[in-house]
Amino acid sequence: MQVEKKERINLISLGCSKNLVDSELLMGQLLANDYEVVCDDENLNADTLIVNTCGFIGDAKEESVNTILQCIEAKKRGMTKQVFVMGCMTEKYKDEMLKELPEVDAFFGKFQGKDIVTRLGKNYKQDILGIRMLTTPSHYAYLKISEGCDRKCSFCAIPSMTGKHTSKTIEALVQEAELLAQKGVKELLVIAQDLSSYGLDIYGKQSLADLLEELVRIDGIEWIKLHYAYPTAFPYDILPLMAKHEKICNYLDIALQHSSDNMLKMMRRGITLEKTERLIERIREEVPGIAIRTTLMVGHPGETEKDFENLMNFVRKMRFERMGAFAYSNEEGTYAYDKYEDIIPSQVKMQRLDELMELQEQIAEEIANSFVGKHLKVIIDKEDKNYFVGRTEYDSPEVDPEVFIKKEKSINVGEFYTVKITSANAFELFGRLV
Known part of the structure; x- marks a missing residue:
């Protein structure tokens, strides 16, 4: 037949x-x-x-x-x-x-x-509903906890595409996470356009901490990482949980965009440089050893050389463990598109972007070298010709450094191992199994 x-x-x-x-x-x-x-x-x-x-x-x-x-x-x-x-x-x-x-x-x-x-x-x-065909390696998956955004950032077109912030219920998310764990997922990458606002629309209060309390109870999940917190009205109640639960990784992705008060006001971010610095200091104080990933923008309308130098000084002072940056893009449907003139030349934008990332590369290399000689828990993502390739709790897939382990012993993709770091550069760690 x-x-x-x-x-x-x-x-x-x-x-x-x-x-x-x-x-x-x-x-x-x-x-x-x-x-x-x-x-x-x-x-x-x-x-x-x-x-x-x-x-x-x-x-x-x-x-x-x-x-x-x-x-x-x-x-x-x-x-x-x-x-x-x-x-x-x-x-x-x-x-x-x-x-x-x-x-x-x-x-x-x-x-x-x-x-x-x-x-x-x-x-x-x-x-x-909630059942997915995973395209990621089977040991990690993204858990989207809300859709849309209610923030009014000048440069961002996302609210016009995704609508108002809408949270999923804790019950639905726990069920989805349990299904993922049953499939063999060990690492949950919790994502949203605005983690900080999770729960406001359905519970009347910030509820990320309540969700985390439920997720850490799920058998099989060993790592939970948080992506895209918003600095204004940050949910400080998650910090004691991060310090308490080993399952919640010492990792936080929080997009800051800029540091100059002038730019933060023009970007409609609802925060100042002083409040931003206090926020970062408190996060590091309450969660010792945390790796903070941020995203910054250069070339937004109105950014002066003084504003850019402020940003460079901010990065030097804060020494972010992980950082990405991009040049302003003038997008239809945004406040900036309607209210500001995009007059900073592309060449200037790219020059500022290159300077900023060159500075961050130096910082990242110094931080990476501080791990040499230390033992780190690593999850193995893949195998290539000469190495097994994994990540630490301080790194998310696609955007952060990887750990390369020589093929000296039998290693299984998707499993955790203790690795001694033997050398490093800004974007890679090298090690061997302990």
Whole structure:
């Protein structure tokens, strides 16, 4: 008896980890409807191609458009029957995309996964809500605890794409985390556009600490990392929990964007340099040894040489364990786009960005070298030709340094090991099993 070949759907997920969770949830629905489902941006042979776009800044939009064009070309060459486009970019630019990209078979917004399943002629299954097809290695997964954002930052288009801040219930998140643990997930990467506001909309108070108290009880979960706290109205009640529970890693991702009072006001961040410094000092005081990751911006309208020098001095003083930065992108639908002139030349923006990251590289290398000779707990993410590659509790996937361990002993991907660090640079640690 000949087995009927399943239709193949390739869902290409672009942008942030929050987008990835949306993709994984949709892929779970497609699997449940008996499709063969892959997530592969290189092999475009599939019955249906779905692109989950990002529309955050110019570079992300360019990547999304280029990927859509590649899918259209694959359709012309007979590699696929149809192309669907979804996500943040279509949420914001759907009318323009309909005109410019008529070869796309259908456009869907960020929250229209159900409509995609229906368009394919299948039933959206309510009884599997929260069940995902993981695209990450099986030992870690992202847990998105809320959607949207109520903040009014001048430069950010995300609220116009994702809407108001909406929290998931603690009960639903615990259930999702338990399902992930049953699949073998050991590390939960807790994410939201604004962790600090979690729970305000449904519980009337900041509830991240309440959620963490429940997550640490889940068997099988060994590491919990927190991503994208907001500095204004920071939930200080999470700090004693971080210090108390080994499962909650000494790691916090908190985007600060700038340090100059002038820029913080123009960016509508609701905080000052003095309050920012007190916040960082308190976090480090209450959670000794914590690694703080932040993101900073250069080139926002109104940024003077004095503002930039203030930012450089701030980075020298704070010595962030992890830091990323990007140049301001003038995005439609933002306060800055309507109210300010984007007159700082691109060359100046990139020069400032290079200076800032060069400074951070020096700091990161000094911090990395402080680990040489120490024993660290490491989770193994992958194996390459010469090394096993893992991360410490101070590092998240894709964005932070990795630990390279020579293949001297048998090591299993997805397991924890104690590693002695033997050498380091700004972006990598090298070690051997203890």
